[in-house]
Every structure is written in C-alpha cells, then in structure tokens.
Amino acid sequence: MSKELPKRSENYSQWYQDLVIKADLAENSAVRGCMVIKPYGYAIWEKMQAILDKMFKDTGHVNAYFPLFIPKSFFSKEASHVEGFAKECAIVTHYRLKNDADGNIVVDEDAKLEEELIIRPTSETIIWNTYRGWIQSYRDLPLLINQWANVVRWEMRTRLFLRTAEFLWQEGHTAHATSEEAIIETRKMLDVYATFAENILAIPVIKGVKTANERFAGALDTYCIEALMQDGKALQAGTSHFLGQNFAKAFDVKFTGKDGKQDFVWATSWGVSTRLMGALVMAHSDDEGLVLPPMLAPIQVVIVPIYKTEAEKQAISSVAEKIMADLKSKNISVKFDDRDTHKPGWKFAEYELKGIPVRIAIGPRDIENGTVEVARRDTKEKSVIQITDLHLKIEHLLDQIQDNIYRKAINFREENTHKADTYEEFKTKLDAGGFIYAHWDGTTETELKIKEETKATIRCIPLNNKAEEGKCIYSGTPSTQRVIFARAY
C-alpha cells in the first residue's frame, strides 16, 4: 500500500481522511456513516478515557449505564429536545425477521413493536425517567453520574471521527437541589474539559457560552470549548449544559427540601466524544503523518535497530533491553521493533506516520561509541546521545515535546485570531480562516443572516470576555462585547 499522503495544504479534507486511515486509527465501515476504530486508534481513545475517567472521579462522579433503547414516548416528553433530535434518529420498529416465499430474509410485519424504540442520540430522557425513582429528598442530591456509551445520530453527511452515525462518548448527567449548584457543576465540568484539552491533548481551547440559536436542545445554557484546526476552521470539542428544570419537569422529578417544600430538581449534562480524536489529528499532524502528544501516545518511544549481521543484532538487542528497562522504570511506554521483515527506513516512516513522539535508532556505530540516535517527531530533530544518561534525557524530552506541541498550536491560534469592525472586513478575514472577534447585536435574526451569507457561526461568547462598546457588524446596533465567529466543522 502506498503510504503517501496528500499535502495538507492542497486538500485538507482528503489529507485528514487519508491520514486517519493510513495511520491505522480508523476506517469507514460497511455500515453507512459508521466507522471501524482500529486497535491503534482505540488505544489512543482508551488513554483519553482513562484520563478523563479519573478526572470525573476526582470531581466526585461515579459511572453507571443506561439502556441503548429509548421508548418514543420518553423521547418526546421534552418539547425542544425532541425537536432538536427528531431529524436524526434511528428507530427500531420490529423485533423479528422471517423467510418470505422466495427464501429471502424479510422483516416480519407481524412482529411490529407496539411502541417504537429510539436508539439513543443522547440519554437525557431515559436517565431522567430513571432518576424520578432515585430522587425523593434533598438527601439524595446531588446525584453525579457519568456514562461511557455509544450513541447514534443519523447525520446526513459523515466524516471519520468528526461526525459518524455512531460514536463513542461519555455523558455526565447530574441532579442538584439548587440552580446555583447546577450552574457551578456545569462550569466545573467545562473546566475539566478545558484542562484535559490543553494539558493532555495539547490543544488550546476557548471556553465560552453558546448563543440561544446554538444551544443544546432542552438546555437553558450550553457552555463549550472551541478549538481551531489547522485549516482555519473551528471545532466544538466539548459541551456542558445547564438544563435548568426542563427535564425534571418533563419527567416529574421532584425532591423535598429541608424546608419540607417540594421542588423540581436542577440538572446538568456534559459530554465529549470520539470527535476529540479528530481534533487531535487535525490540530497537530503534518504532511508526514500524525503528531501525538506524549501524554496520549500509546507508544511514547520506539527503538529501531540497524544491523547487518546476527552478531550486531545481538549486541544491539542487549543494549535495547537495558534502555527499555530504564525507560519502563520511568513509566515511559517503549517498543523495541526488532522485526527483520522491514528495513529501518521503512520503520522510520511508519512510526512517523503513526506519530510516535520519540524514536531511538541503534546501529553498530552506536554500539562502538556507547551512543544512540534520538529523533523527535514534532520537530524532526535528531541528536546523538550517550546511553548513560539516556533515560533522564528521554523523560525530559517527552515533556518538552508535549509542551512544544501545545505552544505550536497556541501560536497558530493567535496568528489566526482577528478582530473585525465592519461587515466587509469580517467577510475578508473570514475567507482567510481562523477566529474572528466581532460585535454582534445579540439577536438570533442577525446571527442567522450572517450564517446564511457567510457560513460563519458564532462559536461562543467567551467566558473571559472584556466589556467593550461597539456596534454590531451586521445591523450597527450598539453592543457591549465581542463574540467569536468562525466557519466550523
């Protein structure tokens, strides 16, 4: 198979798709819009899961699991929620197949379900229907539950990791006695996501709140983290919703307070998905392939031996074993690729494509000198290092790489973040890509007009926004702050 990738600058879409496939992360499945996540891609996802899961637990959450199927009646209890998801649902209508007269397998029309089942596009309804039985008193609150699951949204157009018909995610669903507490929870989980994105994925994000138009179906407020991809388009990387009492009212979830009065419960929900894998790929990769931040790389260091004779191979192996033991004692994951079925050059290219942060090459020359060649994936720099202090240097190098990848991403974002004060300026800058801070009059009408005319959406109103007097770029109406516009995935 040819490993050559299209150039990122020439066809970003194709580059992304080929990179995901060739780097062994995922591929399109035979099922429309679904993907097969391959072992290497799944290993990265598992790492994300492990780190997030710990962060959730450290903030007091526990895991549980709820059904895949949602009775249609549950689904339709919250009006704006059903409206938001109605157009993208997969629905189970029958429970049996049979052979027809010609011997073909067909749906047995006699096995029609009395009530259709919706395959969850998100679990608010089934979970809140369950919570009704779990919550009676303020003593049952807060209820802080997370679920790792798959969901299905029958999207018109799909793309590996970014928008697949089925995707993996986590969804947190919490219940609180007061509005204030629920809002604190919503913001707290947004912070968890932002920390994860920046410290682990090395992707800088902007925390913000969505406009009414972009809000989650059924939420009072939707908070988000927005990231900028290398083609200048924005990607919503995670969301945290303040649901108010909407779902509690729809599912009649009340609790008795300390004062003996009954009230509806306050809710939040928050989630991140395998879309983060897409963000990771698009934020850091180059024309040679993936660039994985060390914190996520399933293999952080790969050792490639270079030898001609069996004796050389033996000598290199014993040195490699020693290095591996040293690195493993530092909790660094390392692989020694001593396959003799592939040549060194082939392996170099392969591990670059897969984004392994550090490569160590050991040849006869090194054995003589007591050195190894160390190459870092992010900058492609190579250096010759004495074996004696290698493990300390590698540990430091991994930190440096993590840091450098983040710094590079943040520089890119700064270079592609602009202000626009007129609609003309806005349109010109928009074509160059990136985030654009501009004044907006706060109306959905204007937001939709701008979207219709330019394809730009309001990504968010940044939480750390400074007040600033100005005029809406579209309507000229006075405004008190800038919001972030961008074309988005």
Next chain:
RNA sequence: CGGGGUGUAGCGUAGUCCGGUCAUCGCGCAUGGUUUGGGACCAUGAGGUCGCAGGUUCGAAUCCUGCCACCCCGACCA
C-alpha cells in the same frame, strides 16, 4: 434530501467517448537471492463476479434502463 463526481485484484489506477487478443500498470502479497544509518534491488509467481440487476448485440468493463455504495459541495449536526 438537492448539486457534482467516482465505482476495474488488498490499495491506487489505464482502458469507457469510438463494443471485438483488454482485462493495463504501480504498490502491496508469496518464493529465492543480493541487501539493511531514511520507505532496497533483481528474478519468478499468486491474486479479478470490471459495484449490482436487467436489456441491446454474434460479442459488453465499454451502449441503454433501474438500483446500490462511496467521495466532494450544500442543508443538518458533537
């Protein structure tokens, strides 16, 4: 769901306009040999319902009809 495009070996493709030794080439795969500090080379070999179903014809990858899948651009969305 609208507009455009593409379906030929595991992958990428030539051939389709103009029907007839046309199933082409590269990568990959297998075997043998020489190689090994950046995707090696030579030789030999295996591998194909030409997306599917009809039709036209002496003859269809090629023409006609229908269907399906995928990709790109929209609409929709994490």
